[in-house]
Amino acid sequence: xxxxxxxxxxKSAAWLRQVGxxxxxELAETGAVAAFVKIRRAGFKPSLNLLYSLEGALLGCHWQHxxxxxxxxxxxxxxxxxxxxxxxxxxxxxxPVTTTHHVADDARMDATxxxxxxxxxxD
Numbered sequence: 001x002x003x004x005x006x007x008x009x010x011k012s013a014a015w016l017r018q019v020g021x022x023x024x025x026e027l028a029e030t031g032a033v034a035a036f037v038k039i040r041r042a043g044f045k046p047s048l049n050l051l052y053s054l055e056g057a058l059l060g061c062h063w064q065h066x067x068x069x070x071x072x073x074x075x076x077x078x079x080x081x082x083x084x085x086x087x088x089x090x091x092x093x094x095x096p097v098t099t100t101h102h103v104a105d106d107a108r109m110d111a112t113x114x115x116x117x118x119x120x121x122x123d
Contacts, residue, residue, distance in 0.1 A: 007054070012053065019039055019042050032074060036078050049063065055070065
């Protein structure tokens with residue numbers, strides 16, 4: 001991403017770049033739920049914290065300040081959209097969205113100036 005977003009650490013920034021979202025304007029155009037689903041579709045396993053972080057970045061607030069009713073709506077939309085994803089080679093569709101954060105091989109991910117040290121990621 002070419003501009004720094006709040007709540008977005010290096011891993012999230014790398015995932016966003018890999019799905020073609022490089023600027024805050026592109027994130028705003030895509031929306032938090034669609035960006036989250038793109039990341040899942042790309043084979044990554046983001047937690048709901050990423051969804052809330054993306055929405056917080058769009059709202060200009062810390063991800064923990066996204067109101068609970070909005071979090072519930074975002075989660076429901078993400079679960080509905082994720083349920084529509086096809087499973088690989090005859091396997092069931094994508095697993096439900098969880099709150100467990102899976103740490104990827106960070107050595108593969110390059111750091112970016114977009115990274116926010118206050119992000120919820122476990123880097």
